[in-house]
Amino acid sequence: MNELKDRHILISGVSRGLGLQTTKALLQEGAIVVGILRKSNDQIEALQKEYGRQLMLLYVDLEEIQKIGNEVKDFLHENNIKLHGFVSNAAIGSDALATDITEAHLIKLVNVNQIAPILLTKQVIRNMILHNIGGSIVHITSVAAQTGYSGLSSYAATKGAMEAFSRSCAREWGRKGIRSNTIAAGFMETDMTSEMTEENKQKVYGRNALKKATELDSVIATIIFLLKDQSSSITGKSIGVDAGAM
Numbered sequence: 001m002n003e004l005k006d007r008h009i010l011i012s013g014v015s016r017g018l019g020l021q022t023t024k025a026l027l028q029e030g031a032i033v034v035g036i037l038r039k040s041n042d043q044i045e046a047l048q049k050e051y052g053r054q055l056m057l058l059y060v061d062l063e064e065i066q067k068i069g070n071e072v073k074d075f076l077h078e079n080n081i082k083l084h085g086f087v088s089n090a091a092i093g094s095d096a097l098a099t100d101i102t103e104a105h106l107i108k109l110v111n112v113n114q115i116a117p118i119l120l121t122k123q124v125i126r127n128m129i130l131h132n133i134g135g136s137i138v139h140i141t142s143v144a145a146q147t148g149y150s151g152l153s154s155y156a157a158t159k160g161a162m163e164a165f166s167r168s169c170a171r172e173w174g175r176k177g178i179r180s181n182t183i184a185a186g187f188m189e190t191d192m193t194s195e196m197t198e199e200n201k202q203k204v205y206g207r208n209a210l211k212k213a214t215e216l217d218s219v220i221a222t223i224i225f226l227l228k229d230q231s232s233s234i235t236g237k238s239i240g241v242d243a244g245a246m
Helices: 017-028 042-054 065-078 103-130 153-176 198-205 216-227
Strands: 008-012 032-037 055-059 083-088 136-142 179-185 238-241
Touching: 008 017, 008 103, 017 032, 017 042, 017 216, 032 042, 032 065, 042 055, 055 065, 065 103, 083 103, 083 216, 103 136, 103 153, 136 153, 136 216, 153 179, 153 238, 179 216, 216 238
Parallel strands: 008 032, 008 083, 032 055, 083 136, 136 179, 179 238
Antiparallel strands: none
8 A cells, every 4th residue: 555645745846856856756656746846847847747736836936935835825725735744855055164155145045944944844734733634744954964064054054953943843743643854864966966076075975984975765765754654653853864974
């Protein structure tokens, strides 16, 4: 029996990278994916053509934090969506020392990586409570929040904040059967790391036990596990999927 079949799963950042590949995996599991993205591309259009109404798209710019709550709430209501899960995946990166980051980029980081996921989570939990669903929330954070990396201090700060937020949500809403966990992902071969030089990549990979990039499929498998009922006793945790980062 496929646990996720016909269950509505909201996921942000579906247009590329981990979000796109997780969307594909969820569709193959039979889930109805509600994907949040800023703009479409050929890959998303191909998926929608293949899966039809099984893939529902909500176009939201996560930088526009004043609009997020109402846009998501209205979309869920208008489409009679009863959420069983949420994957908070969308994020932007940073490659600046603490002494070099600009105020403008710091504000953008906090808005997209921290405030937007909190506002989305607010609507997700309200939807789950309304429909009496004990759902699962999965925030994608980063190994950088736990081990520290030079040049990623501000990015790591936003991810560390989401780990703290997730733990408190688990405390607040466990009584309703709502679970909240984070996956502290290692450095994967995605668009976010594509601009790194090969030399810098090898330096990063050299810090983990397996001496290689974190496998995308390993992160996706963990996401799907946390969305399923078989992980029903796991909440308030941060799970490292990072090739053994140290």
